[in-house]
Amino acid sequence: MLYLLICICPQGLHAESIAKITHPKIIIRNDKGDELIQIQAVVELLSVSINGFRISELSDLAWDKDENLLYALSDNGYLLSFRPVFKNEQLHDLLLINGIALHDDKGKKLRWKNSDSEGLTLINSDNHVLGDTQYIVSFERQPRVIQYNREGFIEKQIEIPEKLGNIVNYRSENKSLESVVIHEQYGLMIGTEYSLKEYDKAQLGFYTLDGKFRSFPAHFPDGALTGLAITEDNDLLAIERTLGGIFAGFKVALHHLQFENDHLENKVIAIFLPSEGYFNDNFEGIVKHKKDFYFMISDDNNHPLKRTVLIYFKYAQ
Numbered sequence: 001m002l003y004l005l006i007c008i009c010p011q012g013l014h015a016e017s018i019a020k021i022t023h024p025k026i027i028i029r030n031d032k033g034d035e036l037i038q039i040q041a042v043v044e045l046l047s048v049s050i051n052g053f054r055i056s057e058l059s060d061l062a063w064d065k066d067e068n069l070l071y072a073l074s075d076n077g078y079l080l081s082f083r084p085v086f087k088n089e090q091l092h093d094l095l096l097i098n099g100i101a102l103h104d105d106k107g108k109k110l111r112w113k114n115s116d117s118e119g120l121t122l123i124n125s126d127n128h129v130l131g132d133t134q135y136i137v138s139f140e141r142q143p144r145v146i147q148y149n150r151e152g153f154i155e156k157q158i159e160i161p162e163k164l165g166n167i168v169n170y171r172s173e174n175k176s177l178e179s180v181v182i183h184e185q186y187g188l189m190i191g192t193e194y195s196l197k198e199y200d201k202a203q204l205g206f207y208t209l210d211g212k213f214r215s216f217p218a219h220f221p222d223g224a225l226t227g228l229a230i231t232e233d234n235d236l237l238a239i240e241r242t243l244g245g246i247f248a249g250f251k252v253a254l255h256h257l258q259f260e261n262d263h264l265e266n267k268v269i270a271i272f273l274p275s276e277g278y279f280n281d282n283f284e285g286i287v288k289h290k291k292d293f294y295f296m297i298s299d300d301n302n303h304p305l306k307r308t309v310l311i312y313f314k315y316a317q
Helices: none
Strands: 004-009 014-017 019-022 037-045 060-063 067-075 076-086 089-103 117-121 134-139 143-149 154-158 177-183 187-190 204-206 213-216 224-230 234-242 250-259 263-272 283-292 293-299 308-315
Touching: 019 089, 037 089, 060 224, 060 293, 060 308, 067 117, 067 283, 076 154, 117 187, 134 177, 177 224, 187 224, 204 224, 234 308, 283 308
Parallel strands: 060 117, 060 283, 117 177, 224 283
Antiparallel strands: 004 014, 014 089, 019 037, 037 308, 060 067, 067 076, 076 089, 117 134, 134 143, 143 154, 177 187, 187 204, 204 213, 224 234, 234 250, 250 263, 283 293, 293 308
């Protein structure tokens, strides 16, 4: 395991190692017994702060290829950035680089119901230009999608389908715009934690900006969509999470979604169960790092007995 140290990152900033990393031999199977997910590393993040922003309630991830940074979005309206360190293709360390607040249209830091940020994706993060990355963030409670600049100030509010902007259409205030990704063909996709009231709750899915809803069946009773990632082939990986009970812990099903015209082909590629010992956690964010390799992170719900866990895995398709 790796513990605290201070180093100098390439930009000259002080970067703090905040990782307890293990490389366990764990077998993860899908609902048919196939082993498609190969765990490369399990990282427990220390509960430390930077610029007053604590590693807590992390709900989504985004990868900045140009800057070699992993971004994590907190439910509390701020962004943290990390630099993963690899040695011999193995995740060796994770450095905490920066933390910034998101702001409202008056330039004030987000607070209370206005700050329930859930979904994150990036633009200009793979154009071979340094310093021009911007953030697209989706929110619950007051459902909206905002584009922010590097300092966390609003560039513009993205116009979303009218039904998504009205909280009465959701099953609760806290079950709305859970994730966002940008697809090469279909553009911005907005995942809702549960389908809107007009649809069957057992169908999970996402909207494009033209208002079209694409869905797939939940694997678990009362399963919720908590994260989306674009694959190398422009398919989707989707996190479905459910709470098995007060003492039963969380269960997670990872779906591979392929586009067949307006239809989604759905395949469950992994099931993470509390019995494994590493995965009794509330996983909410996922992002592709490079071909076939992904990061997935859990939300500690700001609970002193829970933890923030980052998993690095290979999807052996």
